[in-house]
Amino acid sequence: MIRPEQKKLFAVIGNPVRHSLSPVMMSACFKALNVPALYAAFYVDELDSDLKLLHKAGFSGLSVTIPYKEMACRLAEQIDAAAQEIRAANTLRRTNLGWEGVNTDWIGALRALSAAVDVSARNALILGAGGAARAVAYGLKRAGANVTISNRCSERGKVLSRQIKSNFIPLNVLAKVVRGFDIVVQCTSVGLEDAGASPIVSDSFFKPEMTVMDLIYSPRWTAFSRAARDAGCTVVSGLDMLLYQGAAQLQWWLERPVFETPAIEAMRQALEEAVNEKSS
Numbered sequence: 690m691i692r693p694e695q696k697k698l699f700a701v702i703g704n705p706v707r708h709s710l711s712p713v714m715m716s717a718c719f720k721a722l723n724v725p726a727l728y729a730a731f732y733v734d735e736l737d738s739d740l741k742l743l744h745k746a747g748f749s750g751l752s753v754t755i756p757y758k759e760m761a762c763r764l765a766e767q768i769d770a771a772a773q774e775i776r777a778a779n780t781l782r783r784t785n786l787g788w789e790g791v792n793t794d795w796i797g798a799l800r801a802l803s804a805a806v807d808v809s810a811r812n813a814l815i816l817g818a819g820g821a822a823r824a825v826a827y828g829l830k831r832a833g834a835n836v837t838i839s840n841r842c843s844e845r846g847k848v849l850s851r852q853i854k855s856n857f858i859p860l861n862v863l864a865k866v867v868r869g870f871d872i873v874v875q876c877t878s879v880g881l882e883d884a885g886a887s888p889i890v891s892d893s894f895f896k897p898e899m900t901v902m903d904l905i906y907s908p909r910w911t912a913f914s915r916a917a918r919d920a921g922c923t924v925v926s927g928l929d930m931l932l933y934q935g936a937a938q939l940q941w942w943l944e945r946p947v948f949e950t951p952a953i954e955a956m957r958q959a960l961e962e963a964v965n966e967k968s969s
């Protein structure tokens with residue numbers, strides 16, 4: 690039998706995972722809360738057997754990132770209603786037998802947006818139909834927003850919009866459709882690690898009354914979020930979503946408050962420093 694003796698063990702697992710900001714963010718929280726814990730990043734290529742290995746090694750909790758959120762949801766012994774609906778688990782907690790899973794991405798997105806705008810009964814446009822879009826759509830629907838999905842691949846977009854009972858607009862006709870969107874969330878991978886990538890909507894799409902969030906936080910400003918800022922929109926950073934989904938993970942693992950404590954500012958500062966360092 691093997692078990693950690695001095696500190697609780699946590700990790701983010703993914704493939705790739707080298708550039709994850711979770712270790713700096715989570716370690717800042719443990720330090721601020723004075724919790725004896727270690728948080729690592731593991732490259733994983735056989736999720737099923739690697740989860741068993743991490744369980745055996747005594748890990749208490751795992752953050753799950755690309756491309757394993759869907760598979761983690763299937764492999765978990767039990768999952769919460771949100772993970773079931775989103776069909777993805779980004780958080781695992783140790784049980785006697787294995788792992789239980791929840792999804793905190795929707796909590797992170799909703800918290801980040803709600804700090805800027807009251808989302809209920811607002812018209813929200815989600816660009817993308819992948820895993821992140823599903824979580825954001827779930828959160829916005831749950832908070833009472835009227836959700837429209839727009840995606841490059843119509844088939845995939847329609848599947849999501851049918852599932853969450855929302856409207857669908859193919860991405861290539863979005864510019865021609867006149868709609869008063871109050872909230873726009875960029876959930877595609879366009880612009881990831883590429884500040885120069887052209888945004889998936891034209892500059893004239895943005896109106897000053899919109900609240901806009903790009904899930905991509907590295908680079909800090911994407912062409913999409915820059916265009917929204919220049920048009921006078923209220924811009925919410927994807928870094929806030931990362932921060933709040935992480936805080937929700939910690940609350941669940943540690944079974945103590947994190948959101949309303951100074952730890953959240955320590956986490957934010959650690960993230961800001963890490964992103965600024967990456968972009969300098």
Ligand code: NAP
Nearest residue numbers: 817818819820821822841842845876877878904927930931
């Ligand atoms: P995913 O499941 O692979 O989905 C990718 C999405 O991007 C799909 O809708 C895809 O459209 C679209 N897309 C890719 N290339 C495109 C292009 N050239 N033009 C138009 N659409 C394109 O990925 P995901 O897990 O949803 O993640 C999406 C992004 O969110 C990633 O950049 C990830 O880093 C970020 N994210 C951020 C947070 C946060 O906390 N801030 C959390 C989760 C994810 P098709 O269906 O047409 O291929």
